Amino acid sequence: MLQKLRENRPLQGTLLMLPTLLVMVFLLVIPLLMTVVTSFGQRDPDGNVIYAFTLENYWRLLGFTADGGWDSLYLNILLRSLTLAVQTTVLVILMAYPLAYFIARAASKYRTLLLFLVLVPMWTNFVIRIYAWVMILRSQGVLNSTLAMVAGLLHVPFQPLDMYPSQGAVLIGMVYEFLPFMILPIFTSLEKIEPSLYEASADLGANAWRTLLRVTIPLSMPGVVAGTILTFVPVIGTFVVSDILGGKQVILVGNLVQRQFLDARNPPFGSAASVILLVMTLALTLYYTRRFGLGEEIAAG
Amino acid sequence: MNTSRRSPWLTLSAILVYIFLYAPIVVLIVFSFNASKTNIMFEGIVNKGPCGPFYWYCQLFQNQDAMDATRNTLVIAFTSTIISTIIGTAAALALQRYDFRGKDVSETTMYFPIVTPEIVMGIGILVLFSAVFGWINTGLGLAPDQRLSMGLGTVIVSHIAFSVPFVTLVVRARLHGFDNRVEEAAMDLGANELMTFARVTFPLIAPGVLAGAMLAFTLSLDDFIITFFTTGPGATTLPIYVYGLLRRIVTPEVNALSTIWIMVVLVAVGISQWFQSRE
Numbered sequence: 001m002l003q004k005l006r007e008n009r010p011l012q013g014t015l016l017m018l019p020t021l022l023v024m025v026f027l028l029v030i031p032l033l034m035t036v037v038t039s040f041g042q043r044d045p046d047g048n049v050i051y052a053f054t055l056e057n058y059w060r061l062l063g064f065t066a067d068g069g070w071d072s073l074y075l076n077i078l079l080r081s082l083t084l085a086v087q088t089t090v091l092v093i094l095m096a097y098p099l100a101y102f103i104a105r106a107a108s109k110y111r112t113l114l115l116f117l118v119l120v121p122m123w124t125n126f127v128i129r130i131y132a133w134v135m136i137l138r139s140q141g142v143l144n145s146t147l148a149m150v151a152g153l154l155h156v157p158f159q160p161l162d163m164y165p166s167q168g169a170v171l172i173g174m175v176y177e178f179l180p181f182m183i184l185p186i187f188t189s190l191e192k193i194e195p196s197l198y199e200a201s202a203d204l205g206a207n208a209w210r211t212l213l214r215v216t217i218p219l220s221m222p223g224v225v226a227g228t229i230l231t232f233v234p235v236i237g238t239f240v241v242s243d244i245l246g247g248k249q250v251i252l253v254g255n256l257v258q259r260q261f262l263d264a265r266n267p268p269f270g271s272a273a274s275v276i277l278l279v280m281t282l283a284l285t286l287y288y289t290r291r292f293g294l295g296e297e298i299a300a301g
Numbered sequence: 302m303n304t305s306r307r308s309p310w311l312t313l314s315a316i317l318v319y320i321f322l323y324a325p326i327v328v329l330i331v332f333s334f335n336a337s338k339t340n341i342m343f344e345g346i347v348n349k350g351p352c353g354p355f356y357w358y359c360q361l362f363q364n365q366d367a368m369d370a371t372r373n374t375l376v377i378a379f380t381s382t383i384i385s386t387i388i389g390t391a392a393a394l395a396l397q398r399y400d401f402r403g404k405d406v407s408e409t410t411m412y413f414p415i416v417t418p419e420i421v422m423g424i425g426i427l428v429l430f431s432a433v434f435g436w437i438n439t440g441l442g443l444a445p446d447q448r449l450s451m452g453l454g455t456v457i458v459s460h461i462a463f464s465v466p467f468v469t470l471v472v473r474a475r476l477h478g479f480d481n482r483v484e485e486a487a488m489d490l491g492a493n494e495l496m497t498f499a500r501v502t503f504p505l506i507a508p509g510v511l512a513g514a515m516l517a518f519t520l521s522l523d524d525f526i527i528t529f530f531t532t533g534p535g536a537t538t539l540p541i542y543v544y545g546l547l548r549r550i551v552t553p554e555v556n557a558l559s560t561i562w563i564m565v566v567l568v569a570v571g572i573s574q575w576f577q578s579r580e
Contacts, residue, residue: 006494013399017407020392020465024410027462028417031425038428049432095318102315116570121322123566124329126523127543128559131551132325135332140341142328179322208308229416237418240525244547254420261424261530271428278421285416 032278039271047265057272074256078276081252084167085236088174092231093224095175096182100223101216103183104190118183126177130244133173137164137245165247173241178234182227189223190216225292229285236281253277326563333357333556340551347553357553358561364554370542377453377528377538378521381460386514388461389468390506396469397476411466419463423530426459427451430531451533459531460524464517471516475509 005011039057042050060066061074103114121129136142144160151158163169193216201211239254253273260270334354337344352359361367395401396408414422434449443449483505487497503510525540532541543555 009399010401013395013401013404016391016395016399017401017404019388020469021407021410023388023462023465024413027426027429027459028414028422029410031422031429032417034428034432035421035425095321098311098314099318102311117319118322120563120567121326122523123519124326124559124563125540125543126525127540127547128329128555129325131543131547131555132329135328135340136325138341142343145342176321176325179318233416233418237420238526239420240544254418257420257424258529261427267428270424274421274424277418281418281421282416 035271035274038268039275041268041271043266043268047267049267057269058276060269061272061276074273077251077253077256078280080250081236081254081277082280084171084174084252085232087171088178088235089228089232091171091175092178092182093228096179096186096227097224100183100186100190103187115184115187118180122180127240127244129177130173130241133169133176133245134164137169137172139164165245165249167246167250169245170242170250173245174235174238177241178231181230181234182224185226185230186220186223189220193219221292225289228288233281233285237277329556330560330563333553333560335553335556338552340553340556355557357557360552361554361557361561366537366542367539367554367558370537370539373453373536374522374538374540377457377460377536378518380457381464381521382514382518385461385464385468385517386510389465389513389517390472390510392465393469393472393476397473397479398481411469414463414466419524419526420530422463423459423527426455426462426527427530430455451531451536453536455531455533456528456536456538459527460521463524463527464520467516467520468513471513472506472509475506475512479505 005015037051038049040051040053040055042052042054042056044050056066061078063070063072063075065071099118103111103118106114124132134141138144139160139162141164143163148158148160197215197219198211201215206214237254239252239258242250242252242255253276257270257273257277260266260273264270332340332343334346334357335343336347346354347356348354349356350359392407392411396404396411430451434451437443438448483501484497487501488494492500523540524538525544528538528541529544532538537545539558543551543558546555
C-alpha cells in the first residue's frame with residue numbers, strides 16, 4: 001500500500017490537493033450554488049425561505065415593481081456602487097503610483113523601511129481605522145477644529161465644513177482602506193525594471209517624461225492590474241465604510257444585501273442582489289484581465 | 302546611480318501620501334489620552350484614578366466584553382492560521398510539483414475567492430449553514446439548548462476558507478524557483494521521503510510558509526465582513542465588538558485598544574526583523 005503511494009505521483013498530488021479542494025467545494029462552491037438557488041425562492045411572512053422557481057426577485061432589482069410599475073431604486077444603488085468603486089480605484093492609482101515609484105527609486109537601505117511604513121496603518125483594525133475618519137471629518141472633528149484655528153490666526157471668518165456623513169466621506173474612507181493594496185503590487189513590478197532600461201532610454205534621447213510614459217508605466221502595468229483587482233473587488237461589495245461614514249444617505253449594494261438578510265429578513269431578495277453583485281464583479285474583472293493581461297503580481301500583494 | 306535624481310514634486314507627493322496614511326493613526330493614539338468621555342473634542346489629557354493619563358487603558362482591562370472579544374479574535378486567528386497554512390502549503394506543493402487529474406479545475410477554484418466580493422462569500426456561507434443547521438435541528442428534533450447554531454466553529458471554518466488561497470499563492474511563489482535536483486540528491490544519498498522533506502524541502506520553503514501564515518493571520522485578525530455573517534452568540538470578535546459600539550457611544554477605551562494593538566504588532570515585527578538580521 002505504502003509502496004504503491006510512493007511510486008504513484010498523481011495520487012500523491014491528489015492527496016495533497018484534497019483538503020484544500022474540500023474546503024473550497026464546501027465553503028465556496030456549494031454556498032454560491034445555495035445562494036443562486038435561494039435567489040429564485042420566496043419568503044414566507046416569518047422570513048423563512050420557500051424554495052421555488054420565480055424570477056420575481058431579479059425583476060424587482062431591475063426596477064419592475066409587483067404592480068407592473070417602474071421603480072429605479074435598486075438600479076440606482078447598483079449604479080452608485082459601481083461609480084464609487086471606479087472613483088475609488090482611479091484615485092487610489094493616482095495616489096499609489098507616485099509613492100510606489102518614490103519607494104522603488106529610493107536607496108535600497110531605506111526601501112524596506114519605507115514599504116514597512118505603508119503597512120503599519122493596516123495593522124490597526126479595519127473598523128477602527130474607518131472610525132478614525134469619523135473623528136477627523138465630523139463637524140466638530142479634528143479637521144474642522146484645525147481649520148478653525150488656522151482661520152482664527154489669519155483673522156478670516158470660518159464656517160465648519162459639512163463633510164460627515166456624506167458620499168465624499170465614504171470615498172475618502174475607501175481610498176484610505178485600499179491604498180496599500182495598490183502600492184505593494186505597483187512597487188513590486190517597478191522594482192523588477194532593470195535600471196539599465198532607464199539609462200538606455202536616456203541615452204537614446206528620451207527626456208524624463210518620455211521615459212516615464214514609454215518605459216516605466218508600460219512595464220509596471222502588471223502591478224497596476226493586480227492592484228486594481230485587489231481594490232475594485234472589495235470596494236464594490238463593501239457595506240462597512242458606507243455604513244460608518246455615509247450615515248443613512250449612502251446605500252450601496254453591500255448595504256442592500258446586508259439589510260435584506262439581517263433587518264428585512266428577506267434572504268431570497270438579498271441572495272438575488274448578491275448574485276447580481278457577483279456576476280457584475282466577475283464580468284468586469286474578466287473583461288479587465290482580458291484587456292490588460294492577468295495580474296501576475298496578485299501573489300506579491 | 303544617476304537615475305536616482307528625483308524631482309521635488311515626487312518627494313512632496315510621497316510625503317503627502319504618508320501624511321494621509323498616518324493622520325488617522327495619530328488621531329487614534331492622541332485621543333486615547335482624551336479627558337472627554339465622548340471622544341468628539343480633545344479636551345486635554347485625562348488624569349483620573351491611579352492610572353493617571355492611562356485612565357482609559359485601565360478601564361479597558363476591566364471591560365469584560367472587550368477582553369472576551371480579544372480572546373475570541375486570537376483563538377480564531379491562531380486556529381484558522383494553523384489549519385490554512387498546513388493545507389494551503391500542501392495544495393501549493395501539489396499544484397507546483399505534481400500532475401494529477403483535475404489540476405486545472407483546482408487551480409481555477411483557488412483563484413475564485415480572490416475575485417469574489419467578501420459579502421457574497423459571507424452570505425453564501427450563512428445561507429448554507431442556516432439551511433444545514435435547520436435541517437439537522439428539525440430532523441433530529443433537538444431541544445432548544447442542543448440546537449446547532451452559528452458560533453466560534455462557523456467563524457473559524459469560514460476564516461480557513463478565505464485564507465487558504467492566499468497561503469497557496471504565497472507558497473507557490475516561493476516554490477517557483479525551487480531546484481528539484483536538491484531533493485534527488487538527498488534521496489541518492491540515502492534519505493527517505495520523510496527525511497528529505499524535513500531536512501531539505503521544508504527548510505527551503507519555510508520563508509514562504511511563514512509569509513503565508515503571517516498573511517493568513519493578518520487577514521483573520523482584520524476580517525469584518527465574513528465574520529459578521531458567520532458569527533453567533535459568544536463568538537464576538539474585536540471588529541464586531543467595535544462595530545457594535547459605533548451604534549451607541551464610543552469611549553476612548555476603543556482608542557486605547559487600537560493603540561495597544563498597533564504597539565503589539567510593531568514589537569512583534571521588530572522582534573522578527575531582529576531575528577532575521579541575526580541569521
